[in-house]
Amino acid sequence: MEKKDLTFAFDPNDLGSMCELMDKYGDSDTMFMGVNTEFEETEISIFPDKIVYATYQHNGWKRENVYWRDGTREETFKGRWKPRN
Numbered sequence: 264m265e266k267k268d269l270t271f272a273f274d275p276n277d278l279g280s281m282c283e284l285m286d287k288y289g290d291s292d293t294m295f296m297g298v299n300t301e302f303e304e305t306e307i308s309i310f311p312d313k314i315v316y317a318t319y320q321h322n323g324w325k326r327e328n329v330y331w332r333d334g335t336r337e338e339t340f341k342g343r344w345k346p347r348n
Contacts, residue, residue: 273307273316278334284309285332319344 274280288295289311297305299318306317316328325344329337 273314275316275328275330275336281314281330282332284314285311317341323347 272280273284288309291309294306294308297307299305301321303321304319306315308315308317312332314330316330318326318328320326323343323345325341327339327341329339331337
């Protein structure tokens with residue numbers, strides 16, 4: 264299978280563009296890896312009804328934001344991804 268580079272802007276405050284991403288990539292069977300504006304690693308999983316955005320924060324915590332098609336939002340912390348120094 265050929266690897267494809269994909270670049271898109273993800274704005275959690277723009278429900279319309281998030282719905283467009285759900286429509287376009289909702290059937291994808293893989294997550295998208297990236298980096299946010301704080302240079303933290305991110306994972307975006309896009310489904311037909313939601314977007315799951317995980318951030319590996321500099322402070323060692325993994326934050327997960329879920330954005331539902333109806334505008335509902337969730338934020339959880341999935342534990343530490345790296346030990347404290």
